[in-house]
Amino acid sequence: MLKFVKNHMESIDGIANYPMISLMIFFVFFVLLFWWVFTATKEHIKEMGELPLDNNDQQNKL
Structure with missing residues (x-):
C-alpha cells in the first residue's frame, strides 16, 4: 500500500x-x-x- 502511495505521489507534477x-x-x-x-x-x-465570570449577569437579564 505504501509503495502504491509513493509511486502515485511521484507521478503528480509540482x-x-x-x-x-x-x-x-x-x-x-x-x-x-x-x-x-x-x-x-x-x-x-x-x-x-x-x-467567563460575567455569565451570572447575563442570566439575570433574561
Whole structure:
C-alpha cells in the first residue's frame, strides 16, 4: 500500500510545492497571531478574560 502511495505521489507534477505552501500558511498565520497579541489593547484583553465570570449577569437579564 505504501509503495502504491509513493509511486502515485511521484507521478503528480509540482508535488514539491505543497509542503512549501503549507509551511508559508503556517508561518503567516502565527506571524499574524503574534502581531495581534502584541497590538491588542489591555482593556480588550481584560474584557475577554472576564467573560467567563460575567455569565451570572447575563442570566439575570433574561
